[in-house]
Amino acid sequence: MNILLAHFRVGETDGVSLEMDKWKWALESLGHKVFYLAGSAGSTCADLVPELHYLEPFNDHIIHNAYVSRDDYASEAVLLEAIEARANEIAQAIIEVIGKRNIDIIVPNNMWSLGYHLPAAIGLMKAVEATQTRVICHHHDFHWERVKYSTPTSQGIQHLLDTVFPPKHPLVEHCVINRIAQSELKARRDIDSTVVPNVFDFDGSDWKIDEYNQDLRERFSIKPNDIIFLQATRIVARKGIELGIDLIDAISKQREELIGKTLYNGETFTTDSRLILMFAGMCEEDSYLDSLKEKAKNCNVELLFINDWVGHSRGEKERKKVYSLWDVYSHADIITYPSLLEGWGNQFLEGLVAKVPMAVYRYPVFDLDIADYGFDIIDLGNKHKVNQQGLATIEPYTLESAVDTTVRFLFDAESRRSHMDHNYLIAEKHLSYSALKAILSDIFKNKA
Numbered sequence: 001m002n003i004l005l006a007h008f009r010v011g012e013t014d015g016v017s018l019e020m021d022k023w024k025w026a027l028e029s030l031g032h033k034v035f036y037l038a039g040s041a042g043s044t045c046a047d048l049v050p051e052l053h054y055l056e057p058f059n060d061h062i063i064h065n066a067y068v069s070r071d072d073y074a075s076e077a078v079l080l081e082a083i084e085a086r087a088n089e090i091a092q093a094i095i096e097v098i099g100k101r102n103i104d105i106i107v108p109n110n111m112w113s114l115g116y117h118l119p120a121a122i123g124l125m126k127a128v129e130a131t132q133t134r135v136i137c138h139h140h141d142f143h144w145e146r147v148k149y150s151t152p153t154s155q156g157i158q159h160l161l162d163t164v165f166p167p168k169h170p171l172v173e174h175c176v177i178n179r180i181a182q183s184e185l186k187a188r189r190d191i192d193s194t195v196v197p198n199v200f201d202f203d204g205s206d207w208k209i210d211e212y213n214q215d216l217r218e219r220f221s222i223k224p225n226d227i228i229f230l231q232a233t234r235i236v237a238r239k240g241i242e243l244g245i246d247l248i249d250a251i252s253k254q255r256e257e258l259i260g261k262t263l264y265n266g267e268t269f270t271t272d273s274r275l276i277l278m279f280a281g282m283c284e285e286d287s288y289l290d291s292l293k294e295k296a297k298n299c300n301v302e303l304l305f306i307n308d309w310v311g312h313s314r315g316e317k318e319r320k321k322v323y324s325l326w327d328v329y330s331h332a333d334i335i336t337y338p339s340l341l342e343g344w345g346n347q348f349l350e351g352l353v354a355k356v357p358m359a360v361y362r363y364p365v366f367d368l369d370i371a372d373y374g375f376d377i378i379d380l381g382n383k384h385k386v387n388q389q390g391l392a393t394i395e396p397y398t399l400e401s402a403v404d405t406t407v408r409f410l411f412d413a414e415s416r417r418s419h420m421d422h423n424y425l426i427a428e429k430h431l432s433y434s435a436l437k438a439i440l441s442d443i444f445k446n447k448a
């Protein structure tokens with residue numbers, strides 16, 4: 001079959017783009033032909049509909065008027081007419097792609113679940129009904145999980161959320177990425193769905209320091225005995241990155257006790273060894289980043305931003321080397337993954353593949369869908385409070401325990417190796433490409 005994977009962007013390092021790459025591999029290995037449809041192609045090839053771009057100005061305008069304040073439209077009817085008009089344009093563009101590629105099945109990713117792009121959702125439905133193309137949705141997040149979409153400016157917008165996100169339609173089937181979403185979708189919309197967990201390519205991922213990436217530390221002025229805490233996610237508030245700053249701050253207070261000890265990699269921790277929180281992902285919430293910078297300054301925690309030089313794959317920009325995300329993982333000493341909310345957790349899987357210890361806040365999906373596998377983590381607990389600055393905090397005893405585990409993984413090479421190998425073997429068995437291929441084979445069979 002010819003299958004069209006659709007999203008607002010592809011070929012980037014965000015979780016949805018990476019997960020789409022995995023579905024593409026699995027579906028192609030099953031003999032299907034797979035195409036991308038998006039607003040931007042990143043480092044890959046896609047049929048582009050510019051109106052789908054995740055930073056498209058008109059959609060930003062609609063988001064404000066639909067969810068914040070209807071400042072630019074005289075009435076709800078005028079706002080809905082503007083959405084409908086743009087939806088018609090998008091529908092026509094999608095219909096043309098369906099025809100050009102002779103598409104049998106469309107797989108929208110978050111386009112009918114998050115509420116982010118109202119014209120795109122309506123336009124996609126118009127295209128599906130006009131062409132009678134079957135759809136298998138891949139829902140990563142839902143609008144009811146986000147405060148951003150919780151107070152629409154009118155009943156008309158709420159009606160769209162209640163009927164299109166996602167739609168209950170005979171041409172449409174649904175896949176979700178965790179059991180919480182599965183039960184919520186059934187309770188809210190009486191829609192059945194199949195759980196498809198996030199997976200990773202364990203067979204094709206041999207991440208290590210090599211000739212290409214061996215200069216990464218030197219490139220960013222990081223010494224061999226400095227410690228890199230890698231925050232690989234995008235910079236958005238729900239990632240709870242402030243908890244990573246708290247962890248580094250607490251470890252720094254033990255500096256005197258650690259000086260002279262041998263790190264797991266054979267280097268010696270000295271008086272001039274730095275603890276660096278390094279960011280490889282893009283910033284999508286400037287005000288949150290400002291809060292993180294202020295907190296880090298107050299805690300004397302060093303932040304390093306290298307996102308401009310990290311891409312979906314290796315390359316070149318401005319005649320300078322661009323590293324892949326996997327290159328960055330190869331140099332990480334600890335991964336901070338303190339997300340307060342995740343649909344599943346791509347970066348957690350990446351940490352398992354990289355065999356790097358992870359400081360994890362046990363967000364709800366982690367506790368329900370992941371914890372039972374028995375992974376060894378640096379546990380940041382599953383309870384937090386929000387302070388006056390709007391940042392998350394955890395109990396001191398939880399932080400102290402996390403510090404102890406982190407120090408063990410930094411200075412006890414044998415313990416680190418055995419626990420990371422343990423994690424890898426569990427994930428390879430249950431969360432690999434072969435597992436995804438088997439699940440998708442059942443979902444897509446006899447759909448032509």
